[in-house]
Amino acid sequence: MSTVSVRYIVSDVDEAIAFYCGHLGFAEQMHPDPAFAMLTRGDLRLVLVSPVPPGHPGGGSRPMPDGTKQRPEGWNRFMLEVSDLAGTVDALRRDGVRFRNDIVTGVGVKQILVDDPSGNPVELFEPIRQEARLADR
């Protein structure tokens, strides 16, 4: 067993901490700088950073050498398994959480995309075939 690290670029770290801990079951491990926080959920370590200027001590969200700034965007995402996707989605919608699409049924799972407050995607999925399930393997 080892920790899996994922870094997300967010526009506001405090807002992101409230979202991930308040809605998606993460626990805050450290938040030593306004531009940095580390959360955990099972073996997933989620590193939240907001863009910083070139001289900032934090190395994970500085601009690239060509000046390109890191920002929240894209489609790559971490995924969280839930046992009742429809129920989870209803509860999150009542809390005001935004979704990018509706529930999609794929080969092994039903899935949906949550948007975090910065617009980063998080995929929630419910296995509909045993092979796609993590919990019972």
Added chain:
Amino acid sequence: MAPDPLDALRLPIVPVEPRPEFADALLRRIGAARAGRAPEPAGPQAATVRYFVDDLDTAISFYCRQLGFQEEVRSPGAFAMLYRGSLRLLLSVPGAPGAGRALPDGTVPAPGGWNRIALQVADLAAAVAAVRDAGARFRDDIVTGVGVRQIVLLDPSGNPVELFEPTAGYHERSRPRMRGDRP
């Protein structure tokens, strides 16, 4: 109840080809079941990440050869499932059924962005040299931050992958070995 070794045969969620990589993955699962362990490396705590890639075979080759992933499932042209320790990496091709399909407004998923997996290495300079020799591209140079040194690597589709090496004061649990590690 003892694990049923035949569980290993109930694996493929999508059609797979009889390839050596799949056979290897199957043997690992059978071996783990025989030894009375949960099939490695998946577990209830495994973390899952999905990346979009333009070319599935090129991406699988990159992640397995350069970064120490193991292939478990491949649905040609559409989807693959790789493992590295507790990380389950799903590779999806934009436009393919399932996660690759367009949103209701027509938007199609694409590779790219800045969100990324971060893989720990023991010797960052050596790891960078090894993957650079293999032709990999980097988005920046090695950056020294707080507790880690890091660099952003690009996969063949332009997805970022962060490699990091802990510096003084950093504590971490065990992890899989990868190219460039000190012996």
